[in-house]
Amino acid sequence: MDEKEFLAASRGEFGGMGYLMTKDLNMAELVARAEAAGKRLARALLLSRLEQDPHRNPAEPFCGRCGAKLRIQEAAQRRELSTALGEFEYQRAYGVCDRCGHTAAPLDEALGIPPFGPSVETRQKICHAAATARSFEMAAEILEEQAGIKLSAKQVRVISETEGKALAEERAQEVKSFRSGKPIAGPEQPPELIVVVADGGRIQTRQADDEQEGGAWKEDKVGAIYEATPRKDPEAREAEKYEGARAQMKTFAASMTDWDEFGWMLCVEAIKRGYVQAKEKLFISDGAQSLRTLRQDHFNGATFILDWYHAVEHLSGCGKAAFGENTDEYAAWYKKMKTKLWLGELDAVIRGIEKESARVGKPQPKEHESSPRVILHRNIGYFNDNRDGMDYPRFRAEGWPIGSGVAEGAVKQFGMRLKGSENQKRVLQASRQREV
Ligand SMILES: [Zn+2]
Known part of the structure; x- marks a missing residue:
């Protein structure tokens, strides 16, 4: 049939x-x-x-670019199109504009069908598979199995890179226009709570200009923006277990350019998601200087939350520096300090680190950053500088998220997928919108 x-x-x-x-x-x-x-x-x-469709063979075809009359060259040119419903073949008029040289099929232009390659919704699927799978080969396999889209690994790569590149350019253009003073519109329905998460991570790249074995380590910057519906609960102040408001509809921004450029990029994305109008705004990140600067430059109106996992990692680092890894003293100290941090007893935490720092002694000039003395000394500054971001009992009572796991997941995914060309990371951006 x-x-x-x-x-x-x-x-x-x-x-x-x-x-x-x-x-x-x-x-x-x-x-x-x-x-x-x-x-x-x-x-x-x-x-x-x-x-x-009347555009299939219009009586009076016009050029989609300049509006002059389109001269039909073929009344029924074949077009093969890969869609979410499988491969299609249809025929439509195809012509050229003698005034501006534009060639087009009026039907395709009317329906938003790209001049060549798969349909828009298929492209989205391809980009998503390319961004989440470990390799383009695997992406091609997933596409065939899950969506019946038959493409070679190379085709998946070319399509997703092309889309990613176009998207990256579009974004760069947006940032440029915003920086030159052009406003950016927010959504019609601004969110109650908007969360901006930022993180940096080291990833290994292999680029054309980078011939040494293994590629170079570069710092990648990843941000995520999401909305959430928090539920206030005063009892969460004391709670031992806590799950903050869940992320809805994440948008990612990622870049290997400098922090300044990344900050603008994240800012534009946040405004598009309703940052300006949102009733509550949160900024979750580690307390590193680059992230502090980014926050002060672009997200000063947001409540700062020092990512719980980063805070705990710093505590653990202090414990190891003071007592050595895998020691009972370390385990006991870390447990005690973590509880104090959870309960918002910042003074006690800082005193605890100060005490260990005094015990092991001040860092010597030019001492290596991995030395216990340096680690403890620096962390006194870290916890003091980020005090306002560590009021965890209050954050819990508000029902806010306290971790930046969303962005970290993306950093890892990035690292995994970035063993190839520069363009590959753009692929991730092409699939940046995902429901959680
Ligand atoms: Zn024309």
Whole structure:
């Protein structure tokens, strides 16, 4: 049965039903059959829609670029299109504009079909697979298995890189225009609570200009923006276990450029998500100087939360410096300090670090940064400087998230996928919008 016949059959008294009434089919087979039937019906509908579209062979075709008359070169040129409903083939008029040289198919322009390659929704799937899979080979496999999109690894790579590059350019352009004073619009419905998360991580790159073995380590910057609906709960102040408001609809920004450029990029993305209008704004990050500067430059109106996991990591570093790794003293000290930090007893935490720092002694001039003396000494500054971001009991009572795990996951994913060209990281941006 071809699609037309299928469409005719399904017009009867639900012709699709008999197809499912075959004996001895189990549920999995029924689902597969019903799904296939639905897909064929959808394809048939779409094809007949394309056939009836007035733009398919317009009486008076116009150039989509300059508005002059389009000279039709082929009345029924074939176009193969890969869509979420599988491969399609349709015919439509194709012409050239004698005034501006633009060549186009009026139908494709009217429906937003790209001049070549797969359809927009297929591209999105390709980008998502390319960004999340470990390799382009694996992405191609996932696409075929999960979406019936048959492409080679190379095609997946070319398409996702092209999309990613276009998106990166679009973003760079937005940042440029914003920096030159052009305002950026927020969403129609601004969120109650907006959370901006930023993090930096080291990743290994292998670039053309970088011939030494293993590639160079570079610092990558990743930010995430999300909305959340917090539930206030005064009892969470004392709670031992806590789960903050869950992230909804994350947007990512990532860059290997300098912190300044990244800050602007994150700022533009946040404004687009409603940062300006949001009732509550949070900025979650580590307390490193680069992130402090970024926050002060762009997110000064947000409540700062020092990412809980970074804070705890610093405490653990202090404990190891003071007592040595894997010692009972370390375990006991760390546990005690972590509890104090959780309860917001900052003074006690800082006194605890000061005490150990005094015991091991002041750092010598030019002492290596990995030395226990340096670690303890620096962390006194770290905890003092980031005090306002560590009021965890209050943050919990507000129902706010206290960790930046969202961005860290993205940093890891980046690292994993960045063993190739510079363009690959842009691929991740192309799939930046995902539901959690
Ligand atoms: Zn033209």
